[in-house]
Amino acid sequence: MLAEELAAIAAAGAGALVQAAGTDAWTGIRDRVSHLFGREQEQRTSESLDLTLTALEHANPSSELAQVRARQAVYWQVRFEDLLNSLAAEQQQLAVVQLREVIEGMRQSGSPSDHLSISGDVSVRATHGSVAGVLLTGDIHIENPLQPGSERG
Structure with a gap:
């Protein structure tokens, strides 16, 4: 499998995992991810997953959560990526299938693995002939910035 494909599946898996933290889907995702890493690393992985959950639960939603999510992702x-790259081709294919199942499990659970809540600036760019887009749904609140020297009333 190409390195780009492995990076993409690893990024999608990481995003699904971080989005699952604190949801009803977390226990199942946690167990699947721990199992994915195998018996030798299962305990360490479980502990790392618990630390991820703790970090996200204790992050201040208004000032830290986005940064903590990004770091955890x-x-x-x-x-x-390290796991996938360390496996022989046949084992790697099996691990990719299992990671895709984790991602699909998040989508089916109704958890927002493919949604993002943003507080701050958003920049979407397409480079080198690529295409970029954003779908905005739900409540969207846009405030105009104050003009320099004006006071909020």
């Missing part, structure tokens, strides 16, 4: 993406 990067951490798990690297863990997934």
Whole structure:
């Protein structure tokens, strides 16, 4: 499997995992991910997953949560990439299937694995002939910034 494909599945798995934290889907995702890493790493992985959950639960939603989610997603993406790259081709294919099942499990659980709540700036760019897009749904609140020197009334 190409490195780009492995990176993409690792990123998707990491995103699904971070989005699952604190939801009804967490226990199932936690168990599947621990199993994915195998018996030798199962305990360490379970402990890392517990630390991820704790970090996300204790992050201040208004000031820290986005950064903590991003850090945890990067951490798990690297863990997934390292795992996938360490496996022989046949084992790697099986692990990719299992990771895709984790991602699909999140989608089917109704958890927002493919949704993102953003507080702050959003920038969407397409480069090198690619296409980018954003679908906005639900409540969207846009406030105009204050003009320099004006006071909020």
